[in-house]
């Protein structure tokens with residue numbers, strides 16, 4: 001049995017974002033139920049050992065809010081978190097690692113490019129490599145993350161390249177891991193080895209290709225990039241000058257959007273994650289929320305758990 005917990009459903013900045021006065025953020029400052037922390041998931045094959053998909057800047061708050069991730073009773077030092085799988089090197093995917101610096105063993109799995117970003121930033125040396133191993137993952141090659149004592153986790157993971165872009169803070173700079181685009185944005189297919197069931201996680205995706213459709217078709221669960229409702233949403237709201245596409249994110253709506261592209265793939269459950277605070281689908285009674293739900297999509301709250 002595989003369990004998946006949405007630790008945080010929001011994109012970078014969270015909902016509300018500390019300095020944002022957009023209509024969704026204003027509503028979320030007033031209404032706790034609208035709030036969401038920055039994107040991260042936890043996955044487990046046995047319910048006792050968990051792997052994070054990205055470590056968001058809100059990780060400490062997410063651990064406190066998630067009983068599955070609390071230290072086990074009676075242990076002086078313990079965490080059910082056995083590892084962190086990074087899908088990119090953005091601040092909102094890696095900053096939470098800095099909150100995991102208190103001497104517990106776990107493993108970081110990431111593409112060599114993302115590991116190069118961690119190595120190039122000496123602040124990540126707070127994670128002692130004797131306790132926190134850094135393991136490179138290759139695209140299209142299945143691996144099984146292990147527990148801190150070396151035993152198998154029961155999960156099979158395949159990372160695959162998805163259309164996207166590199167870390168924004170490296171734009172225009174030489175990438176410490178080399179210049180090829182491969183590895184900048186990864187999707188993950190995670191399989192419960194006991195049941196053979198596979199889920200797919202794409203917290204960033206700029207386009208849905210035919211290859212991607214074939215991969216996602218018939219899945220029991222897909223967690224997909226829900227950053228913006230419309231491609232030009234940040235511009236029309238006066239919040240920024242970039243389109244969703246320029247940031248490496250497909251829109252939810254529109255002819256080329258995620259709802260249309262994944263509409264006929266027979267996916268049992270579809271959850272949007274990495275939802276930006278500009279996205280009106282976050283508001284529970286908006287027309288956009290209703291349209292997404294009518295199309296079979298869920299806009300999860302933090303803490304939503306799916307069992308397969």
Ligand SMILES: [Zn+2]
Pocket residue numbers: 017020021022023024025026277278
């Ligand atoms: Zn906002």
